[in-house]
Amino acid sequence: DSQLGPNNVSMGELDRIAQNIIKSHLETCQYTTEELQQLAWQTHSYEEVKMYQSKPRDVLWQQCAIQITHAIQYVVEFAKRISGFMELCQNDQILLLKSGCLEVVLVRMCRAFNPLNNTVLFEGKYGGMQMFKALGCDDLVSAVFDFAKSLCSLQLTEEEIALFSAAVLISTDRPWLMEPRKVQKLQEKIYFALQHIMQKNHMDEDALAKLISRIPTLSALCTLHTEELQAFQQLHPETVNVLFPPLYKELFN
């Protein structure tokens, strides 16, 4: 425990941080790795994909908003279990989750993405991009699929996904933080723990740099999502106001 790692954080502490985050991640994932492996080749049939494609735009948007909101609730639970997160002030807890929850959902999505046939788990089975055609935002859907494929190519372990999710969430890049120093200290420890695990697992010395280089894409995807939501809302204000989950509206509207 007395051996010192970067920035004089003891290796024992880094290990405790890593173990806490990995446990929090595993306890709050919607699907276990085993469940995902069992489902991996259960794909929506041609008829089912056609059925999604023929849905009215607002109906599919609503279905996606419900799925995203469900996934976000698990991310909130993940955040709460990270040691140090609940010690941040309430303002910063809300800010970090508001700006980072969708990014974490997208990181977690790579667990439920099959890069061999470019399909993602949606409503119980895997399906390709064409399943989301009726949303009317091909650019966003295609960018999300590209991101998932690119993250999968890094072949991250469950531990690395956990620590990367925490690093994405606990970020000093978010504007209006009240205690940025406190967030920074926590973020640094998470990065050191991530670095330590990646050095252990990967032969590729640039693996961590490659992973970090995906963060701007995450941010761009979230901006694109907000823009698409605004465009959708202009055409279907009633759907958003009445039928979308209140948490989704609170976070993105």
Add this chain to the structure above:
Amino acid sequence: LKEKHKILHQLLQNSTS
């Protein structure tokens, strides 16, 4: 911020299940 994010605030306040 709490006022504008009542649901998120409530989720954060709920005890971890």
